[in-house]
Amino acid sequence: MQDLTFRVQRYLPGKDSKPYMQEFTVPMRQGLTVLDGLIYIKENLDNTLSFRSSCRMGICGSCGMLINNFPMLACHTPVEELNTDTITVKSLPNFPIIRDLVADLDPLFEKHRSIDPYIVMAETGDLNKLTAQFLQSGEELQSYLQFAYCVKCGLCMAACPTVSTDEFFLGPQPLCQGYRYCTDRRDTGAKQRFEKADSGHGVWLCHLAGACSEACPKGVDPALAIQLLKRAMVFDSLRLRKKPEPATPAQPIAESKPKIEVPEFTVKQ
Ligand code: SF4
Numbered sequence: 001m002q003d004l005t006f007r008v009q010r011y012l013p014g015k016d017s018k019p020y021m022q023e024f025t026v027p028m029r030q031g032l033t034v035l036d037g038l039i040y041i042k043e044n045l046d047n048t049l050s051f052r053s054s055c056r057m058g059i060c061g062s063c064g065m066l067i068n069n070f071p072m073l074a075c076h077t078p079v080e081e082l083n084t085d086t087i088t089v090k091s092l093p094n095f096p097i098i099r100d101l102v103a104d105l106d107p108l109f110e111k112h113r114s115i116d117p118y119i120v121m122a123e124t125g126d127l128n129k130l131t132a133q134f135l136q137s138g139e140e141l142q143s144y145l146q147f148a149y150c151v152k153c154g155l156c157m158a159a160c161p162t163v164s165t166d167e168f169f170l171g172p173q174p175l176c177q178g179y180r181y182c183t184d185r186r187d188t189g190a191k192q193r194f195e196k197a198d199s200g201h202g203v204w205l206c207h208l209a210g211a212c213s214e215a216c217p218k219g220v221d222p223a224l225a226i227q228l229l230k231r232a233m234v235f236d237s238l239r240l241r242k243k244p245e246p247a248t249p250a251q252p253i254a255e256s257k258p259k260i261e262v263p264e265f266t267v268k269q
Pocket residue numbers: 159160161162163171172205206207208209210211212213222223226
């Protein structure tokens with residue numbers, strides 16, 4: 001099989017004034033992924049090459065990088081699918097570079113944390129006593145399921161043109177996760193998230209280009225979530241619709257029955 005040319009971004013802070021590209025020759029084999037190619041380089045050609053990876057199966061979200069100008073997971077990208085024998089690999093745009101292909105994802109995690117990405121409960125007594133279940137119907141699960149598949153890889157943030165022009169824009173991943181928890185019937189934190197999403201760097205800066213959804217390797221549609229979040233915020237401010245009362249306190253285990261009820265706050269596909 002034909003050899004591949006890997007053009008790889010190199011950058012060592014304190015030594016290099018700016019990133020530069022270095023070429024390596026990697027033998028092609030069937031099923032080779034971009035991550036496999038980088039591992040080959042590190043093990044056989046240059047052990048100083050730095051990149052991040054862990055699961056090698058598209059789950060941990062750590063191997064995001066810019067591959068032939070598109071944000072992708074290196075472990076999830078077979079070279080055959082790129083239809084070229086020259087592979088250019090850079091660190092994710094819209095993030096500072098730590099070294100070589102390692103992007104600093106701290107800005108993503110800080111923004112993610114800022115939107116309260118967890119179920120907020122006004123009443124926690126039942127949780128502390130552990131005597132109850134907080135049942136979800138199939139319809140309730142469907143209202144947020146696809147958004148819950150996010151692995152926090154940052155590809156959507158790297159693809160977003162608004163993030164590239166406004167470093168303070170909350171961005172697709174945090175806003176999507178904000179909506180995921182707002183639409184969860186067990187949650188009572190929508191108001192506090194709406195306030196954060198309504199800031200000058202919040203939801204209204206998204207102009208629905210959809211690059212974030214195109215980049216997502218997990219089938220999440222952050223652009224859809226952002227539009228649904230906008231709708232929920234408008235409804236809330238106009239008081240046209242109200243989120244139903246949270247499903248707390250929960251039914252005692254012995255008496256609880258599955259409750260099939262579609263919340264008003266549903267995602268319509
Ligand atoms: S749809 Fe919004 S969040 Fe997604 S890439 Fe476009 S501007 Fe960014």
